[in-house]
Amino acid sequence: VDGTINNMNVGEGAGSGLQNTAVGHTALNEATNSSWASTAVGYAALSNTTGGSNTAVGAFALYSNTTGEHNVAIGRDAVRLNISADHNVGIGKSALYKNELGNANIAIGKQAMYENTTGGYNTAIGYNALRSATTGNLNNVAIGNNSLYANTSGDSNVGVGVHTLTSNTTGDKNTALGRQSLKSATTANGNTMVGYMSGNDVTTGGYNSGLGGQ
Numbered sequence: 001v002d003g004t005i006n007n008m009n010v011g012e013g014a015g016s017g018l019q020n021t022a023v024g025h026t027a028l029n030e031a032t033n034s035s036w037a038s039t040a041v042g043y044a045a046l047s048n049t050t051g052g053s054n055t056a057v058g059a060f061a062l063y064s065n066t067t068g069e070h071n072v073a074i075g076r077d078a079v080r081l082n083i084s085a086d087h088n089v090g091i092g093k094s095a096l097y098k099n100e101l102g103n104a105n106i107a108i109g110k111q112a113m114y115e116n117t118t119g120g121y122n123t124a125i126g127y128n129a130l131r132s133a134t135t136g137n138l139n140n141v142a143i144g145n146n147s148l149y150a151n152t153s154g155d156s157n158v159g160v161g162v163h164t165l166t167s168n169t170t171g172d173k174n175t176a177l178g179r180q181s182l183k184s185a186t187t188a189n190g191n192t193m194v195g196y197m198s199g200n201d202v203t204t205g206g207y208n209s210g211l212g213g214q
């Protein structure tokens with residue numbers, strides 16, 4: 001056990017900084033006096049950070065983070081490639097794995113928002129939710145396994161239910177409520193569908209509405 005200033009460090013290579021807790025081999029390894037109030041538990045968690053007020057629990061959680069602050073990563077490889085992004089929450093194995101610069105995302109579930117790099121202000125809850133989101137995607141809500149799975153740069157979409165809007169890539173401002181609702185939509189915009197498999201004939205059409213399942 002090693003202490004600097006109000007720190008608790010356990011494990012070879014655990015770092016220093018101010019008011020930090022590091023448990024695990026090389027956890028908070030690069031922490032300096034500019035690193036503050038962070039908690040890293042797990043092998044190489046927060047290993048490269050100089051940022052502050054981060055929480056990482058799990059092997060390689062927030063591993064690449066350098067200056068990002070106020071992030072939470074729970075699960076192996078959660079938010080692993082984050083560099084300088086702030087205010088993200090990744091819970092689950094590889095959640096927000098590739099996020100580098102995207103701010104204020106919430107990803108809960110294995111590989112939720114896995115591909116995201118710069119998109120921000122998204123919420124993804126469920127296995128593979130918003131998995132393919134990469135750059136430019138903003139203000140999306142995906143709740144349910146594979147919801148908005150293929151979305152790459154679409155904005156302001158809401159999918160609630162398993163496989164909702166699962167094929168959407170660049171479409172904006174769609175709302176799908178119910179299992180497999182708007183499942184086939186790819187580049188469609190402004191659609192609202194409520195009910196099981198509602199709107200499944202919509203692919204690229206826009207501004208349709210429907211109520212009731214198949």
